[in-house]
């Protein structure tokens with residue numbers, strides 16, 4: 001885990017930029033996660049302070065939303081769609097394959113820190129199920145073989 | 158210079174459209190051929206993506222599905238002049254799948270450059286706004302009411318009535334909120350509009366602002382849609398730069414400002430009051446109704462919350478009149494619904510049609526049956542909270558009331574096909590599991606009931622006191638249906654009970670017949 005002191009100025013900067021925006025908490029959390037990859041627990045006090053909220057309130061918001069995370073993710077985040085359309089096209093087998101291939105469960109990161117695995121409920125790519133994303137890229141009709149290829153490409157980076 | 162069209166739609170990208178663009182650029186350049194590639198929206202015939210369309214003197218000629226390895230032979234065969242090739246499809250608009258649609262809301266998707274405002278205007282864009290600027294607010298609302306448009310987000314509430322409530326709510330500040338959370342699995346029409354014709358949504362929201370006196374709009378977009386975010390922000394910037402958003406819209410003295418806000422992966426934030434909480438920066442807990450958001454909405458002010466497709470259907474209504482739109486459809490379902498064919502289906506895609514076509518026609522005539530070639534066994538219509546329908550119900554017309562009559566819903570128009578390998582007890586269990594995962598936690602039947610639901614289904618499947626547990630499951634569903642604050646807990650019984658009633662054999666129970 002990184003030292004918060006090196007991240008603090010980024011957080012304060014983002015807080016500053018959103019000061020007058022109505023309903024600014026989610027944009028702030030996105031800003032932090034986009035930049036740092038996650039929302040450091042130590043940032044909660046600074047956020048609460050700037051927004052005149054309690055720490056519990058800020059923590060409550062972070063924990064409510066599946067997308068926000070409070071630990072550093074792997075180098076790449078792989079999201080596998082678990083929803084119905086993908087299930088109809090063997091999504092479940094793909095999910096099992098992915099867990100086995102990476103040797104982790106959902107919400108975990110590989111020991112080498114390269115991949116985090118997350119479930120997702122529909123990517124709007126249901127016309128080409130099953131679907132996954134790797135970071136911000138969407139892939140359709142993903143077979144276990146294609147999954148391995150895609151990860152091999154990313155792993156080499 | 159030859160003009161080509163290759164989509165920037167996420168599904169096209171998910172199949173390698175970007176790589177095809179690069180390959181064509183490189184290989185055409187190597188041959189000394191100059192090409193301009195327009196990144197359009199998708200035509201919505203997804204089994205043909207990545208689709209390459211070439212502009213010729215006789216109109217557009219399409220090739221697809223194109224892989225990088227096809228590019229050399231395409232250029233060799235003279236595809237840039239529209240010549241024959243095994244992937245040659247001719248004019249995409251002549252294929253029955255496209256030709257037999259009623260593309261009102263999707264009129265421009267796939268045709269234009271989504272973020273080029275001149276292209277938008279040259280293709281009938283901003284005509285609705287122009288008319289609206291010459292009307293009184295009540296007259297705008299009347300057009301929408303006359304059109305018979307009902308909310309496309311799921312609940313099918315008449316849009317004109319909602320707008321009228323906000324119009325008549327006195328307040329200094331009102332808001333237009335676009336629900337672009339599109340959490341329903343099997344749906345992607347909102348995404349296709351936002352990526353393929355974002356200006357039509359911007360125009361619809363601007364008209365809504367004029368209609369009720371709201372000067373600020375927000376698009377609440379799910380975080381799973383990064384490409385839609387890019388397209389929307391590009392289009393919004395262009396609209397500001399050209400006087401279509403801001404403080405003096407087309408020199409009318411009218412103001413409308415618009416901003417995109419990102420969700421964070423919570424299905425419940427598609428529920429309108431949860432969405433408003435989220436926009437205010439809070440946990441997405443569902444609010445009690447009344448008061449309606451139309452009276453006490455965002456930051457406590459009167460607010461229109463409408464789905465993307467509802468708002469994107471407004472420009473054509475204001476352009477051609479409420480009567481024009483109302484002439485499509487059947488019964489109390491007026492206009493068109495962009496249907497989304499997904500799952501185990503040979504020809505998945507977007508099919509905008511007037512209400513009234515049967516599900517069977519869509520599944521077989523256009524969808525081509527299952528992708529696997531095995532018989533279709535169950536079809537979930539209307540997202541994860543929609544019922545599973547079986548073969549015996551496929552002749553039901555796609556119409557809100559006809560679906561209600563078979564204890565099903567049309568919802569946002571998503572259609573997910575399962576072939577005979579599906580296990581419906583698994584699907585019922587998944588529905589309960591999804592409710593556990595996504596419940597906002599405010600009320601007990603949903604928060605606790607869904608967890609109990611998973612357990613009870615497991616017991617039935619494991620053969621533990623089958624009959625007693627089946628009664629218990631029905632009881633639990635009854636409590637969820639009538640005791641939940643919102644449709645998350647209230648409608649989860651739809652997929653569960655339809656699976657149980659139509660496919661009892663999958664639960665190890667005696668079949669009906």
Ligand SMILES: Cc1cc2nc3c(=O)[nH]c(=O)nc-3n(C[C@H](O)[C@H](O)[C@H](O)COP(=O)(O)O)c2cc1C
Pocket residue numbers: 307308309310311312313314316336337338339340341424425426427428429430462463464465467468643644645
């Ligand atoms: C659990 C739940 C999820 C919902 N998700 C969405 C959604 O993703 N998009 C949407 O437009 N409406 C969704 N709705 C419906 C909204 O609450 C609301 O009816 C709709 O935004 C109103 O707009 P419309 O009248 O234009 O459909 C959802 C409702 C519930 C109960």
Ligand code: SF4
Pocket residue numbers: 425443595596597598599600601603604641642643644645646647
């Ligand atoms: S039904 Fe579920 S999602 Fe809806 S308010 Fe109750 S707990 Fe929240």
Ligand code: FES
Pocket residue numbers: 081082083084085086087121122123124125126129130131342343344
């Ligand atoms: S259900 Fe998987 S992308 Fe929609």
Ligand code: FES
Pocket residue numbers: 598599600601
């Ligand atoms: S949480 Fe609503 S009754 Fe306890």
